[in-house]
Amino acid sequence: xxxxxxxxxxxxxxxxxxxxxxxxxxxxxxxxxxxxxxxxxxxxxxxxxxxxxxxxxxxxxxxxxxxxxxxxxxxxxxxxxxxxxxxxxxxxxxxxxxxxxxxxxxxxxxxxxxxxxxxxxxxxxxxxxxxxxxxxxxxxxxxxxxxxxxxxxxxxxxxxxxxxxxxxxxxxxxxxxxxxxxxxxxxxxxxxxxxxxxxxxxxxxxxxxxxx
Amino acid sequence: xxxxxxxxxxxxxxxxxxxxxxxxxxxxxxxxxxxxxxxxxxxxxxxxxxxxxxxxxxxxxxxxxxxxxxxxxxxxxxxxxxxxxxxxxxxxxxxxxxxxxxxxxxxxxxxxxxxxxxxxxxxxxxxxxxxxxxxxxxxxxxxxxxxxxxxxxxxxxxxxxxxxxxxxxxxxxxxxxxxxxxxxxxxxxxxxxxxxxxxxxxxxxxxxxxxx
Numbered sequence: 001x002x003x004x005x006x007x008x009x010x011x012x013x014x015x016x017x018x019x020x021x022x023x024x025x026x027x028x029x030x031x032x033x034x035x036x037x038x039x040x041x042x043x044x045x046x047x048x049x050x051x052x053x054x055x056x057x058x059x060x061x062x063x064x065x066x067x068x069x070x071x072x073x074x075x076x077x078x079x080x081x082x083x084x085x086x087x088x089x090x091x092x093x094x095x096x097x098x099x100x101x102x103x104x105x106x107x108x109x110x111x112x113x114x115x116x117x118x119x120x121x122x123x124x125x126x127x128x129x130x131x132x133x134x135x136x137x138x139x140x141x142x143x144x145x146x147x148x149x150x151x152x153x154x155x156x157x158x159x160x161x162x163x164x165x166x167x168x169x170x171x172x173x174x175x176x177x178x179x180x181x182x183x184x185x186x187x188x189x190x191x192x193x194x195x196x197x198x199x200x201x202x203x204x205x206x207x208x209x210x211x212x
Numbered sequence: 213x214x215x216x217x218x219x220x221x222x223x224x225x226x227x228x229x230x231x232x233x234x235x236x237x238x239x240x241x242x243x244x245x246x247x248x249x250x251x252x253x254x255x256x257x258x259x260x261x262x263x264x265x266x267x268x269x270x271x272x273x274x275x276x277x278x279x280x281x282x283x284x285x286x287x288x289x290x291x292x293x294x295x296x297x298x299x300x301x302x303x304x305x306x307x308x309x310x311x312x313x314x315x316x317x318x319x320x321x322x323x324x325x326x327x328x329x330x331x332x333x334x335x336x337x338x339x340x341x342x343x344x345x346x347x348x349x350x351x352x353x354x355x356x357x358x359x360x361x362x363x364x365x366x367x368x369x370x371x372x373x374x375x376x377x378x379x380x381x382x383x384x385x386x387x388x389x390x391x392x393x394x395x396x397x398x399x400x401x402x403x404x405x406x407x408x409x410x411x412x413x414x415x416x417x418x419x420x421x422x423x424x
Contacts (some may be wrong), residue, residue: 011280013287025322037283042301066276066299066322068223075225087278089301089323110278111301129310132279199334201364204275 001180005201007060007163009074009146009187010050011035015042021089021191028200029032029190031183033060033080034093044079051080064108066090069098077102085130088113092124099125106130106163122159129155130185133166143167143173156180170202177210213392215423218415219272222249222262227254231261232377233403238266240412241402243395246293256291260351261294270294276320278302281310289314294386297342297348300325312338318375329337334371341367342397345378355379355415356387368392382414391424 012018018038024030033048039061049061051177061081062210065072076084083104086095089111099105102106106128107121118129132154133144144167155162156179163174165185173184184207192200220241224230228252238244244266244420246258251273262271273293277284281298288296295316298307301323311317318340319333330341343364345420346358356379367389377397385396396419405411 011283013283036278037280037287039252040273040284040289041255043251043253043257045255061252064276064278064299066248066320068249071225072252075249075253087276087299087301087322089299089325093325108278109415110299111303112326112329113301114324117324138329 001211003177004181004207005030005058005163005183006200006207007031007033007183007185008166008190009062009165009185010046010191010201011037012035013041013188015045015112017047019053021196022050024157024196024198025052025190027164028197028204029057031058031185033185033189034060035154036064039063044063044075047076047079049083051194054178060085060106062108065094065098067094068101069094069096071100072099073098073105083128085125086115088174095126098122102174106126108132108175115158118155118160120209127159127161128163128182130163130165131155131162132164144172149175149179152181153179170199170206173203173206181211213423216393216419217242217270217375217395218412218419219243219245219395220402221247221274221379221395221397222258222403223243223249223376223399225249225253227257227261230258231265233408234262235265236237236408237402237412238262238269240409240416241269243272243397243423245274245397246276247399248276249273249309249393256287259288259291259293269295270391272297272318274320277306277310279364281306281307282313283307285310285313285317289333295340297337300329304332307333308336316340320344326369330370330372339371339373340375340394341372342377343367344376350388357385361387361391364388365391382418385418386422387413 010018026082039047060083061076085106128133160184163183168186223262260272273288274297277298297318373394375395380398402411
């Protein structure tokens with residue numbers, strides 16, 4: 001079992017606060033994500049600024065692309081992104097078109113996706129998925145449970161590299177013990193902490209303690 | 213049966229060419245859409261510029277929002293959008309959160325949505341849907357067929373206002389004769405024409421001929 005990555009999601013509504021937050025922890029985390037909210041507000045500048053600040057980090061454009069995969073992926077790649085997300089309800093041709101234009105595609109799992117879908121993604125060469133506890137679902141009182149963990153395990157058993165996100169804290173990481181999680185993604189779990197750098201280091205230390 | 217609207221989709225990768233195209237036809241069309249590609253490239257500026265140029269038109273932010281509906285909708289509304297799209301795989305809490313912050317939500321239909329989903333959207337007060345022939349599916353050789361028209365009719369019968377989009381031309385409008393389509397959405401069907409204003413007027417005339 002390899003050490004899961006730590007990814008910071010920048011879901012700010014403006015670039016200045018995103019930059020202020022990311023520069024506190026950019027050196028600590030493994031992957032930096034330009035969140036959907038941020039990209040819809042400031043466009044490719046989010047990716048371009050992150051790339052300029054962190055030339056050697058993996059950068060994800062969380063476009064949740066549903067269509068025109070080729071164009072969106074080309075734009076993201078040119079802006080400096082390594083990976084880009086597609087929504088699970090995108091068609092296979094959309095995902096394939098996107099995959100041709102950028103290093104890797106990650107499928108964002110929302111709503112009623114099936115393992116049959118997952119097999120189609122794998123067959124199309126898409127090997128990354130993001131298991132997402134919806135922020136709004138979390139607000140509505142739902143949380144990580146055995147059902148979620150079973151789904152994550154099943155996807156990993158099928159051969160997918162699975163990132164998990166949604167309401168994660170240092171304390172919740174141990175829920176995933178024994179599961180070969182690819183990446184833990186958190187936003188405010190780090191940025192909203194009183195000491196974001198310490199929070200990022202705490203995440204890394206707990207990941208190392210459990211999976212190291 | 214009321215007269216369907218004509219909506220122009222601006223799916224450009226940069227703002228200058230979007231503005232050059234939109235100003236040719238903005239006065240003719242009923243609804244102006246800041247496309248997903250454009251918003252991911254230039255952010256809220258797309259909506260802000262369209263609102264500044266066309267203070268009295270309906271403006272749609274095609275965010276295909278999958279999560280954080282409240283934040284995305286608030287941002288779009290503040291930028292000047294009337295309507296915003298959510299992807300069909302977004303959770304109901306996401307759609308409800310979005311609907312609280314903007315005039316109307318439109319559900320973008322991709323992948324394996326069901327009529328049971330549609331009923332849930334209606335029950336949540338979401339009454340607009342966009343039936344979308346995927347651009348990549350069109351590239352892969354798929355086109356409008358009887359199956360699509362039946363689905364559009366069924367959604368309308370359920371009580372949804374349905375916009376249709378994907379590979380539409382003046383010639384294909386008559387396929388929808390007898391169907392109470394809410395809005396026809398086209399991008400390059402107008403912008404790629406040798407005379408975009410004439411193309412927009414031709415669309416309007418054909419809509420009036422069939423539904424007037």
